[in-house]
Amino acid sequence: MRVPFIDIRAHYQDVVPEIDQVTHEVLSSGGYVLGKHNKALEEELATLHGVKHGIAVNSGTDALRIAMDACGIKPGDEVITTAFTFVASVEVIVQLGAIPVFVDIEPHTFNIDPEKIREAISSKTRAILPIHLFGQLANVNAISAIAREHGLMVIEDAAQAVASHHNGAYAGKHGRAAGLSFYVTKNLGAAGDGGMILTDDDEVAELARSIRIHGMGRERYYYDYIGYTSRLDEIQAAVLRTKLTKLADWNARRGEIAARYLDELRSLDLRLPSIVAGNNHTWHQFTVRSPRREAMQGFLKEREIDSMIYYPVPIHYHAPYRRFGNGEGSLPETEAAAKEVLSLPVHPHMRDEQVEWVIESVAQFASPVGRPA
Ligand SMILES: Cc1ncc(COP(=O)(O)O)c(C=O)c1O
Structure with a gap:
């Protein structure tokens, strides 16, 4: 049975009349940038996350870069983060002239290990950039305590x-x-690129709003700052608002599938992801670990089940970022995870029989007795 890793068209199928109507309305209106849907989306997501401000921009990468810029990250500042991430997390630090300092991850969550942050702090450290990988928050209480202390x-x-x-x-x-990020494949994905900065800080919000339009001040064509062009298209904001009405249901379905995987794959010869107490995991990815993951991926492929490796190469191994790391062996948990991780399909439009086929196939591969040759 074919099980695609993600089904982007199915997301659209869930909201065809609403999206068709709203996109038609935007196209007919002629208001294509920074219009009412942008404003409403900013308010809706700020409310959902319990913060004062949302500032919609062109991508998740821009959201991070503009957030850091508006928070005052300057050339030469050190920013503590991890190397087990999508490249954008680190790329933006370097683009601002700052220096990424890599700290190892916790093997069970793939998130930054707070125990290892203190030893990475120097007189140049300005910020910690935790990455909430795969849909689960990093250990935010421990991280906030260390940040306050220093x-x-x-x-x-x-x-x-x-x-x-x-x-x-x-x-x-x-x-x-x-x-x-609202990249197409995210839990809340646009029909293209999009992102948003969230903040409770009025000054950061004002600066971020200015930076996304070239650093323009309150008066048109007067510039206070060197910025970028990073607006979210109005049509994307309208699409995202429509999809936002389904997000809770979609995330609930992801949770149901993940719960079945956690239950029905638990006594196998592979390591399952864990949920930290107090966290709600939104299962952007369901990532297992196995020292035989290439063989598992091949085995699943033969059964028409797609899987993905996020991420096969830690950031400190890539040529442009090597100079910021300490080479192979410096981040043992990161390096081990990169060799073992495999993400299984967990998208909300999976049918029960597809979920069962994944479970049956993984169980067949990773059975503790009678492994396939
Ligand atoms: C952890 C992480 N950070 C940053 C980004 C960048 O987001 P975008 O692709 O919207 O620019 C992504 C997107 O994949 C991501 O997964």
């Missing part, structure tokens, strides 16, 4: 964590600012 900012990479929270405190509440 006078550092926390800026959250919440690209994969829209609607994720820890004991009711959502992504965006644990730092000075956060960046969300």
